[in-house]
Amino acid sequence: MTKKAFELTGYREASLMSLSAGDYSSLEKLINLLEREFYAYSQREYVFSLPSLRVGSLNPKILNFLRKGRTSTITLAIEAASERLRRVINKKIEIEELYKDLELAFKFGFKKIKLYFMIGLPTEEEKDLEEIVKFYKDLNRTFKGLEITISASIFVPKPHTPFQWERQITIEEALEKIKYLKSELKKNFKSHQPEQSFLEGIIARADKNFYFYLEEVFKRGARLDSWKEYFNFSLWKKTAYELGLELKDYLRERDLKEELPWEHIDLGIKKEFLLKEKEKAYQEIYTEDCRWGSCSNCGVCKGEIKNYLSEKEKEEKKLVTISDIIKNPDETFWYEIYYDKLGVSKFLSQLEILRLIELVLRRKKIPLSYTQGFNPRPKFVCGPALPVGIEVKNEFLGLGLREKVSEESLKGIEIYEGLIFKEVKFKGKEKPSPPVRKTYYLLYPIKEISFKLKSTKNLELKFLGSFYTAIPYKNEISFLKLLKEEFNIDEPLKYFRIIKSYI
Template identity: 40%
Template sequence: NILNRHREIVAERVFAPGADMESHLRSSGIPMMSLESHKPIDRFDIIGFSLLYELNHTNMLNILELAHIPFFTRQRDDSHPFVIAGGPCTCNPEPVADFFDAIVVGDGENVILEMSQAWLTWKASGNHDKKTLLRNWSHIEGVYIPSFFKPNYDENGFQTLVPEFANYKTVKRAIVDNFDHALFPDAPIIPYGKPVHDRLRIELARGCTRGCRFCQAGMIYRPVRERSIETLLSISDACIASTGYEDMSLLSLSTGDYKCIFPLMDRLMDRYRSRRIAVSLPSLRVGTLTPELMQLVKKVRKTGFTIAPEAGSQRLRDVINKNIRQEEVENTIKNAFSLGWQVIKLYFMIGLPTETNDDLKAIVDLVKKLIKIKGPNGRRGKLNVSVATFIPKPHTPFQWASQISLADSKKKIQWLKSNLKMHGVQFKWQNPEVSILEGLWARGDRRLSRLLVNAYKKGCKFDGWSDKFKYQLWKEALCDSGVNIDFYTTRIRNTEEPLPWDYIDTRVTKDFLKSELKKAKKGEHTVDCRSGDCNNCGVCDFKIIGPKVFNNCEERVFKEKLASTDDIKETFYKKLKISFSKQGQAKYFGHLEMVKIFLRAINRAGIPIKYTEGFH
């Protein structure tokens, strides 16, 4: 969307193919092509990957191989396109650095345009030496050129990087300082098939300063930057008109912390309730999930809620700076059940720093207490309890911490599984084998690139999908590559040892992270600087970069409005009969897909719809 606004730039999409499609491409000798024009992707000038999850790295290799593009930058010549990447995994890009010509660190909205303009200038100059363009890209804030840094390993196996240029020693994270004016894709492409998140997604704020010490996103996306109500309403109107979606999700790291959440929800409901467009708030903190907010959400239909205590005991929540009390969790569950919600999701982590058996037992005790809470009809609700193994991430106070071993992770999960067998509780957990590999890639260095290629050649693909994940193949690849997984995962790091990602400047200082680690060991809190004093994390200069929140929003009177559940009265309607035929690729659409296609087409056309009212 951002790129295609410019006449001289064309951006098209490519996705990793499923196994059957991949087999067809290979057997037929067909190269990987773009979705829009079916142009082989090796004929594009730049190929960009979004690195969203560590266990999707093998898919990147598969796409390159299907496009007949060598994996490593050193194997590619001037006939090959530039291969670049962005996304959250780039805050430690070292494990995949050898595969990319350039990597974007931070907010990419402006950077990708600057890189594209630099390419156009380079192309027009007639100087087609790749290194010239890479040098020009290196001057753009947020752009990392891996080939300009050479890894060096000491006798302990620690990696440091030796820069090629004296004026290019660090890479500073790119930040969109005025998020309210940032471009938003208001005409997203609507897939005919059902995707995982089949709804309109609007980012209402970026950044979080709650300061949870395990949370990488809370550190690398600072400071908090909100969009105004007027901007969000304009975006939602444009997106609904262009997509016809019947569900809207308001996204941020902590949606309930948005300063004007009540007026925003109120105005969204006024706008869309008659059209049966539901609004969900997927990332709500316990203290922000109030009865008034729940009332607003349920006006169209009840969407899901996930509550993340993270730890069962107050002691451990203090260690990780998760400043919520058990009473708040209980009251939130009680409010949700009393307002008609029947299922609530709970999220916990195991293996957090300083965790003991008492902390594990506290998870069970908390769930036992919560499942006893009853709704207004005297019935108990249901709890979906999800547990994942804590993974220390770069640029967090716990980046020096140990990850628990695979054996310990399995043992703890088995204990919870046995002790959470109770009526109304469904227990889910992340595969510990997945967690240990996530930890490996999260804090790895360039020596892992050979491991990735070995794993891919053994058949590892779609490792983020549980039915495709094959840990045995990864074990073989680890052995063949000579990688000691404990060196990267279970080892406690000294705060003075060099880290592979030290040259990445997220703007959060290492001194701040060290001070937070000390406070964690003492169980001391750090307040949210959104509403408290500055914590001197290092991100803000308070001239250009700083927190931007909207405090002057008008609050409406909610109680009278919330009490009203009058339906929209319609005095006249008529039935329309639609005749259609399915041609071309549309012949593959199933019945449910056709229903969605027509419903959204009607919504896009602005035709008012009469809905059935049910039997009760």
């Protein structure tokens, strides 16, 4: 599936998304497979990452894999710093294991560690937050040279969990806790936005009447609200106010006898089990993980549905050393390409053009060659960046491939509407440089403008009946700047369609 996704999209980055990837019992087997498939060649352009790992799940195999995928930060989910609170949320972590994990990660060259915590957990007290600070300071003292970041999210009680009846802390309470941690941990502390967690909590446990509210906020323009830059909390509040909804009510503690809005959805987990687990949480008693320990009779396993664990990996796991990652024989075949950037593609920046070229060529299975630094980039050689808004004919691009392909297979490739590879020359192993050519511009008026036609010390500008030609005496001077400074044309692209070309 990954291979197909890479082929179809041209992308080369993938993340093994999971709540806790380290808990996946076939993780090592999967890593072996991915290594065989994507890291078998000396040129390793693929990037894999694991979002967050369970303490105790790190081993040389996983760390090697992450290094190859250019992951620079290891993220571990701790959730609570105090042992007491970890018992409440049934998160069994041996702190010695965490120290071992960090030591190993450090040995493998990882310098950045992110530790996830939750604030506002049921039964949380002030001293539980103090424990986070102490925890951070202890680690910092032990692992000098390791950059440790504490990241806190606000606990959101979710349906079908033992905490589905709990209240969620208010925005003000969350801000208070964040303020304390920030004052102690300074720049090493990051947190989720309390307003976003507030909404998350409401949406998680709302009832069917809530639909009208969501529809109304959407109609009023709410989009992509989980992105901070699009999040408009005032709109959510204003809409709720006008519909007569009291949002805070959704975060309240639920009575155990109350019928919950999601109770008609059967996930297989028995309500008695959730109630028992809630009770055990308050008694601070761990429940065993049924994958390794005894069954707690939650109700999920019935008939065909069972708790399956992967078989022990039978295949030999060959440990690849870090030095293997670094030594990469480099053989690059170079091509000189000339392309046009006309029409709508004039709005693409140089960086966007290069990214598109990479994606399109990858989709076409053209074997791009990559630099071998920590963050591999396709091997391109370009001239000076083209200003956005100016079209161009015969622009140069040097392209490095790891295998030889025919010139015809590159010629005519349309990277984007109006952006086409027109001419391709194979250069062998000789890396091409941007050719020295004289530049000129064609200016087609699209709006009336009056300015004095003249030749200046930097530019020769002529009118040829229906359009202008402009030849700068020096290539390196910005053409738009020249028009502005020497002809007082403030926004040239408003008045002219400008096409750059080469003699």
